[in-house]
Amino acid sequence: MTTRLVQIHMKARDDSALGRFWAEALGWGVSSEGPGVTNLEPVGFDYPDPTAVCIDIVADPMPKTVKNRVHIDLATTSAAHQADLVARLKDLGANHIDIGQGDVPWTVLADPEGNEFCVLEPRSIYRDTGPIAAVVVDCTDPRAMARFWGEAMDWTVHEVTDEHAVLRSAKGVGPYLEFLSTPDVKTVRNRVHLDLRPYPGDDQAAEAARLRALGANDIDIGQGDVPWTVLADPEGNEFCVLTPL
Numbered sequence: 043m044t045t046r047l048v049q050i051h052m053k054a055r056d057d058s059a060l061g062r063f064w065a066e067a068l069g070w071g072v073s074s075e076g077p078g079v080t081n082l083e084p085v086g087f088d089y090p091d092p093t094a095v096c097i098d099i100v101a102d103p104m105p106k107t108v109k110n111r112v113h114i115d116l117a118t119t120s121a122a123h124q125a126d127l128v129a130r131l132k133d134l135g136a137n138h139i140d141i142g143q144g145d146v147p148w149t150v151l152a153d154p155e156g157n158e159f160c161v162l163e164p165r166s167i168y169r170d171t172g173p174i175a176a177v178v179v180d181c182t183d184p185r186a187m188a189r190f191w192g193e194a195m196d197w198t199v200h201e202v203t204d205e206h207a208v209l210r211s212a213k214g215v216g217p218y219l220e221f222l223s224t225p226d227v228k229t230v231r232n233r234v235h236l237d238l239r240p241y242p243g244d245d246q247a248a249e250a251a252r253l254r255a256l257g258a259n260d261i262d263i264g265q266g267d268v269p270w271t272v273l274a275d276p277e278g279n280e281f282c283v284l285t286p287l
Contacts, residue, residue, distance in 0.1 A: 043240065043241075043244050043245070043248060043249050043252060044195060044196040044240070044241065044244075044249075045194060045195050045196070045238035045239060045240050045241075045249060045253075045283065046090065046092065046195055046196055046197070046211070046238065046239060046241070047095055047177075047195060047197065047211075047219060047236055047237070047238055048089070048090040048095065048096065048237055048238065048239045048284070049090075049095060049096040049097060049098050049237045050095060050096075050097055050098070050112065050114075050177060050234055050235065050236060050237065051098050051100060051234065051235050051236075051237050051282065052097060052098070052099045052100070052157065052233065052234045053099075053100055053101075053102035053104070053106075053233040053234070054099050054100070054101060054102065054155050055101070055102070055103065055105070055155060056101070056155075057078055057079060057080040057099040057100060057101045058080055059154065060080070060099050060153065060154060060155050061080030061081075061082060061099045063134055063135055063136075063153055063154055064082055064097060064099070064153070065082055066134050067116070067130075067131055067134060067136075067153075067173075068082065068084075068173045068174065069084075069085075069173060070082045070083055070084050070085065070097075070173075071083060071084070071085045071087075078100060078101035079098060079099070079100050079101070080098075080099040080100075081096065081097075081098055081099075082096060082097040082098075082099070083096040083097075084172070090239055090287060092211035092213050092215050092216045093172065093215045093216045094172055094174070094216055094217070095174060095177060095216060095217050098237070102233070106155065106156045106157070106233055107230060108229060108230055109141060109158060109226070110157055110158055110232065110233055110234050111179060111180040111181075111226075111228055111232055111234075111279065112177065112178070112179050112180075112232055112234040112235060112236070112279070113157065113158045113159050113160070113177075113178050113234065114159045114160075114174055114176075114177060114178070115148075115159070115160045115161075115162050115168075115174070115175045115176040115177075115178055115220075116159065116160065116161045116162060116173060116174060116175060117162060117165075117168040117169075117171050117172070117173060117174070117175035118161060118162060118163065118164050119164055119169070120164055121163070121164065123164070124149070124161055124162070124163055124164065127161055128149050128151070128161050131151060131161065132151075134154075135153070135154040136151040136152060136153055136154070137151060137152050138150070138151060139151065139152045139158060141158060147163040148160045148161060148162045148163055149161040157233070157234065160178075162175055167218075168218075170215070171216060171217045171218065172216065172217065174217040175217060175218065176217050176218040176219065176220045177217060177218070177219050177220070177236070178220045178221075178222055179219070179220070179221050179222070179236075179279065180221075180222055180224040180226060181221045181222065181223065181224065181277050181279075182223065182224070182225075182227070182277060183223075183277070184202065184203065184204065184205065184206050184207040184221040184222070184223050185202055185203075185204065185207065186276060186277075187207055187221040187275070187276070187277065188202045188207035188209070188221065190256055190257050190258075190275055190276050191209060191219065191221070191275070192209060193256050194238070194253055194256060194258070194275075195209070195238065196211075196212050197209040197210060197211055197212060197219065198210055198211070198212045198214075200218075204223065205222070205223045206220060206221060206222050206223060207220065207221040208220050208221075219236075228277065228278050228279065231263055231280060232279055232280055235279065235280045235281050235282070236279075236281045236282075237270075237281065237282045237284055238281060238282065238283050238284065239283075239284040239285070239286065239287055240283070240284075240285075240286040241286060242286050242287065243286065244286050245286075246271065246283060246284075246285055246286060247271075249283060250271045250273065250283050253273055253283065254273070257275070257276040258273040258274060258275055258276070258281075259273060259274050260272070260273060260274075261273060261274040261280060263280060269284075269285055270282045270283060270284045270285065271283040
């Protein structure tokens with residue numbers, strides 16, 4: 043048994059408006075599985091597939107109060123592409139923000155609801171990821187997070203240091219999942235979190251039990267009676283185990 047990262051879940055005051063922004067930013071298609079939910083995936087995509095980590099944007103009236111612990115890094119292919127992408131994103135409603143990054147070659151922006159993301163300078167490692175280079179998670183112990191998430195999913199651990207850890211689908215496609223050391227402590231429920239899905243034929247309850255044995259914990263975020271299981275990783279980051287598909 044194992045799981046795979048299939049999407050990120052993003053809270054929004056206006057899921058439709060934020061969905062339009064990210065669809066334009068990524069060049070993806072937009073759909074909706076129901077009121078208050080906007081689903082984004084590449085055009086012609088056969089979900090789920092490791093070539094992309096999709097985005098579900100879900101309406102939530104609670105305002106954003108702290109820097110997100112999970113954010114997206116966007117890939118570029120040249121300095122001109124990076125500059126053009128930043129300009130286009132600003133035209134769509136993004137803004138430059140200062141999160142203490144200093145003088146760095148990437149550009150830090152916030153989407154129209156204040157969610158931080160980065161437009162990276164060209165890097166060869168991200169040449170084949172698609173528009174999303176990486177999903178980045180702030181943490182206090184990248185080594186411990188690599189151990190947990192490396193066992194939680196069938197993704198391959200590529201690099202682990204005291205400062206960061208890097209994972210990618212075992213098929214060598216799609217974006218990376220990166221854990222970045224930060225002194226900040228988690229204080230509120232994450233507005234962006236990871237969604238995992240077991241493979242067809244696997245048992246969701248058994249998979250959740252396996253994740254608990256690895257160090258995950260059950261958590262109540264007001265989800266009520268839902269078909270998915272809500273857990274928290276060893277640093278308290280919420281994530282969902284969806285039904286097999």
